[in-house]
Amino acid sequence: MSRDDAPVVVAARRTPIGTAGHGLAGCTAADLAAAVVADLTAGPESGLGSGPGSGPGAAPGSVPGDVPVREVVLGNCTGPGGDVARVAALQAGLPVTVPGLTVDRQCGSGLAAIVLAVAQLRGETGAVLAGGVESASTAPWRLWPPRGEEPAARYERAPFAPAEIGDPDMGPAADRIAGEHGIGREAQDAYAARSHARAVATQQAGGFAAELVPVAGLDRDERPRPGLTEQRLARLRPAFVAGGTVTAGNSCGINDGAAAVTLVDAGTHRRLGVPGLRVLATATAGVDPNRPGLGIVPAARQALDRAGRTLDEVDVVEFNEAFAGQVLACCAELELDPERVCREGGALALGHPWGASGAVLVVRLFAQLLRGGAGRTGLAAIAVGGGQGVALVVEAC
Template sequence: MTGAPVIVAARRTPIGTAGHALAGCTAADLAAAVIADLAGSLGDVPLREVVLGNCMGPGGDVARVAALQAGLPVTVPGLTVDRQCGSGLAAIVLAVAQLRAGETGAVLAGGVESASTAPWRMWPPRGDAAPVRYERAPFAPADVGDPDMGPAAELVAREAGIDRVAQDAYAARSHARAVATQQAGGFAAELVPVAGLDADERPRATLTVERLGRLRSAFEPGGAVTVGNSCGINDGAAAVTVVDAGTHRELGVPGLRVLATATAGVDPRRPGLGIVAAARQALDRAGLGLDDVDVVEFNEAFAGQVLACCAELELDPERVCREGGALALGHPWGASGAVLAVRLFSQLVRGGAGRTGLAAIAVGGGQGVAMVVETC
């Protein structure tokens, strides 16, 4: 694995609640802030490309727009990818593949989402009917199964036997961990302030199990999934600098060697389980088991979904997102997979929390993306 690409820097914006502190920032605004910060530390390393994931932005090539807005030379191309919630991590997977294939230098890769400024989307009119606004494009064909993420999370949790109490307890723990990390300055080194915001907006010290228990079911009558044990709707960007092995040797800086990546498909009716399939594949390719992993970062879209994945993997939930996850920090869709990579970098490289890390995220439509790294 000594020839594998290496992540040598990782940064993100604070994550804002949609309609609040970052509401005036477009996707390009958010991404440009992170890109400019990472590009400023490259020195003489040639920058080959910018790859960004995005789900709900203005369309076109957001990566190219953000790269130019960040002041990069016009000679640096940009590529925007869409694997829905997995887009940010998928962008990093593409960067790693590009460098494995023989490219040299650096690729900036990550993701961005501005739910606040996402354009309205309309199906064109049929006959005399008016155009119909829709919240999301299809994740899968209707006859295969195309549930909204909330009802899908209810199904996954119910089938795994994860009750409301367990989901609320997990959500409360995520907030408590994020607040503790925030208060200890544990996020400070990874943050690029934007629009006057220098801290994540969502973590709440007062979000206890008791308070969560008073919330109503969000998606099904009598269901266990609520707005309290689900992620928020958020704005933010995150990216990493990936270099080839030779460039890393020349730089001589600490980083995260990418041991393996994986992208998997699962039942579209149970999209949250994409974490399981992708994590297993990535670990197998890295020649590791979960017991060999020091830091585990799963995207916490829903507490019940994460707990169901942990049960399937026979993984102690206490090991997941030890500094708080998306339930507390937020889930800026296209950026969230890249946020996981930033969190691994902070804990393993900056914080010395161990040697190996696993990041994994589930995707609407029944997919999962995962990455295994080690310090070097």
């Protein structure tokens, strides 16, 4: 299929990212996702729905209501189970004829959902709403059932990989990756401080406003901290490994939030004549489960190769900043200047609502490439527990 026949992102929205237990604590995963889906399907400046702002020459994201929604695809990691996408679609008021699919690729779920939507639209016409959601605040407690005389036991997460291969938590794995790449505490704290400074500056300039859907009275991201310096971060103790370099300050938070995009097939996009992001290529890759944070590297390389682009030709780079040391290690392997990553702040500052974070990256590309005029080509990539990575390359069109 030629590049001109590739699906196009024509709208991108997200909720504010809340700190677990705070502003969005009363919202379930379905509540958060439904808010974004409803926004993407109602009125001008949204993903679907007729109105004065729709039609050729309209603002990014305006699409007439005669474009059928084929499906809602959402990623989720720790929700209540079942099909959150279907519940959210119905809760948002979509017709009962619109199906929903929930996918789980752990931290990569939101971007994996978009990859699935891209594949679906290569053979269908219309629109697919895709993204992800996480409510750490309302995630249910999980229990292994009783075994013999042993009582039921609570656990924090499902396995990422078989224990005999290696199934580390992401924090200790990030410490290991940083050590193997010679990335010290000072470099990690400096990167984290820069992420917060960039996010605060963007927030204060109103740079996030157009992409946000207020929920439960929250209309701004909760986590970015003004004045968070390297000196303040240096006071924090190692969070995961004795004598390690990864701390709560140079790691992402535990967060709530949802993000989604509207994708349409190429023919529908040509008919509409609205600005968008053409999906040039996607990739999903596997790496050693003991070094899961490096999943960004092969996924980004594969996506760029399939798109016929080099990193030097990419204008905006959005990596999920789970840990400063992990992002810096990926940059080292890709020979990428870390200054180019998340120029308006990333997950270290904004937060990491696991199932939504991959979709947040695409929302950020949409904001910078179409609304911010930051260039034409963008790369989004995220690492996944268990040793996977997901990436996507887009160009403004």
